[in-house]
Amino acid sequence: MNHTATEENYIKAIYHLQHTRDKVSTTLLSAEMNTRPASVTDMLKKLRSKRIVHYQRYKGFSLTESGNKTALTVIRKHRLWEYFLVNKLGFEWDEVHNVAEELEHITSSELVTRLDNFLGNPAFDPHGDPIPDNKGKIRTIKQANLAALPLKKTASVSSVKNQSSEMLDLLNHFQIGIGTRLKVNKRFDFDGSVEIKIGKLPPTIISKQVAQNVFCIV
Amino acid sequence: MNHTATEENYIKAIYHLQHTRDKVSTTLLSAEMNTRPASVTDMLKKLRSKRIVHYQRYKGFSLTESGNKTALTVIRKHRLWEYFLVNKLGFEWDEVHNVAEELEHITSSELVTRLDNFLGNPAFDPHGDPIPDNKGKIRTIKQANLAALPLKKTASVSSVKNQSSEMLDLLNHFQIGIGTRLKVNKRFDFDGSVEIKIGKLPPTIISKQVAQNVFCIV
């Protein structure tokens, strides 16, 4: 089964939407892909003929087993390349997405295997998202964001939902990165802000907005 | 100036033909690209409109200054990736060409700069071909093949013209690689074969065919 880069992008987008939204629609997918709904319909027919999606006109669609597998290999490649770009080439995490979007479509599976080994078979990418293994298996961990974390327990930052450069800038300022150990001292009900303590730094207060985006393992 | 991967492949092919043949023709380029002459004509018109080639119908074509520059940046990327694949990921030199053909079209120039630094700014790729610098400048060296090298002078293998796996296999058997120091003891006029000596190994005889493909710096 060989797919064009465009097909792979659709497959990946469907995968992500299925995992973050409870209803995936033509319009939603078209917004995700920056195309028109009509183009999505065309592509769905094509993907159906390749047994990548289940699809009945007007009735919605979803990835087949095979489609799911394809999505995971693309995501695996994307995240391995992001890891490479950040940990070997020294990019910042907010700079790597677009480049990884291109690299993920390189076809050689030998390359992926070797890259994975070269990087030391990482389980998580620089944003803390899990990297599927070569069988498509995702190593999951229980995560809680700072707005939900139990108080006074030391936890380790594992991923960040919003991966914009603005967020990176803010986290750099607070000296928070993937792996940083911290605890939540207090949560203020008024505005949902939380006071956190990192190592020997003085406690700081971060907004609810930020807290909801920073995930930890306890 | 942004080009599609296909355009870049044509540009690269024209560059290589201009440097290895004294007359570049539509038919020759079509053979190189595995397309039909008619397709080449179409592409030449397109490249002319982008000021990549000088082209007059029936009169031939050649790269413009800008086309030349583009060719060199693509070649630079190709050879840096080959270096990465061999020296970091452990590929054999005969396995890397096709993967590098894909990687060379990744657009980020920031990526190229960082990759170059990560690799230690190599001047030559794993086949011994020079890697253009970020200004497109190629560091050339005087090379001579084993069929032309002066006798009894120690030289260093710098590149190999035929980059097939058969050639690699043969050179591995003779324990010859890029950087290997050797000297030519004798040349046999009858069949053009040469006797070479590598370090403390017993002298061996290699055929004219092989000798012509192995280049050295004295």
Added chain:
DNA sequence: AATAATTTTTAGATTTGTCTAAATTTATTG
């Protein structure tokens, strides 16, 4: 120099992924 052979170009068609505009189906709501 005239004819034959070769090379190159044009004309028109095909595939992929996209579009707009119109038609159809499903959902909402008064």
Added chain:
DNA sequence: CAATAAATTTAGACAAATCTAAAAATTATT
């Protein structure tokens, strides 16, 4: 529940890169 709104699909068109078949230009040959 019927009419209106929203979502989805069809129909037909376009740009990129290719093709085949035929025409035109160049080059070679007799």
